[in-house]
Amino acid sequence: MAIPVPLTHERGTSKSPLYLPFLSGFYEHFAQPLAWVAFRAVIGGMLMIEGYPKIMAPMAQVGFVENLGFHPGWLFSPLLAGMQFFGGALIALGLFTRPAALANGVMLAITLWFHFAFPYGHAFLTDQGIAALKGGSEFFTPAGVKRLADGGTLFLEQVQTKAELASLFWMGGALFFAAFGGGQWSVDRNIIKREF
Template sequence: MADQTTSARSSLVIPALSPLYAAGTTGAETLLRVLAGVLFAVHGFGKIINPFGAVGMVESLGFYPGVFWSPLLAATEFFGGILLAIGLLTRPAAVAATIVLLVTVYSHWVVKGEGLGGAERSILWSAITFYFAFRGGNAHSLDARIGKQF
């Protein structure tokens, strides 16, 4: 373990910054998870208020019946965002968010024909949620508090 730390420290242009990077990694990761979760929940808030409001949109993407998929989308965005933000059931929430976001990539890129320019935000967001699908919650999560991760 000491060899890895020494190796990582010696590869830095400014080795004195090594303690700063080590101390900030968990905080930066937590901030990214919380922001992603909060923003995902905020985005889903309008859908949770009107869970059948996206019926036409989900059906235009080929998801039938819309009366099933629209509330599921609303719940995934709103409640999944909250779970991601607080770090509870982090991996399942992040997997669900990633699936939703990959559908939006398809929607913008293929269905709407916007290409990369239209899908780039969804690609970035799906990469973030994909990371947490594998990483799970860190030390600053409810998963860590209860001592169990999915």
């Protein structure tokens, strides 16, 4: 789906807002549709990657979804797996894009809330654990000692921030496609010729 370029009218003529107006056809017919496909592939592909382990073990999330208040877990755990993996594939293809993206956008909003409500914690190690680590042990690699020297506080803060940002990015991307559809080079638009 090409985003229309607004035209300004001067003395009855149309003037392109582009510095290089001769590129308008390139942008409209190639660059914009390609960017739409690339972004769709990223959002859908990332959902598929995250959903693949859940598809391989569809009941593994029973306790997790029930702790979030979604009962019965035996229903919502495989539903979550299918929504992520197959919904991601639908988004990547541009097939039934809006409903697949909306379902995943809602799920990702819940995931974002979860990361804020249940952070990873302050540290891996207690003060005694830090003292034992600094005392020397063959159980830790030099990189592990460096990473855990503060008890893992900085590492957990980085993990927390990345989890929040990833959920925010995926949610924004999914809701973008829920609002605008799969774009000009989607299965919805080119094969089915209909969109939700």
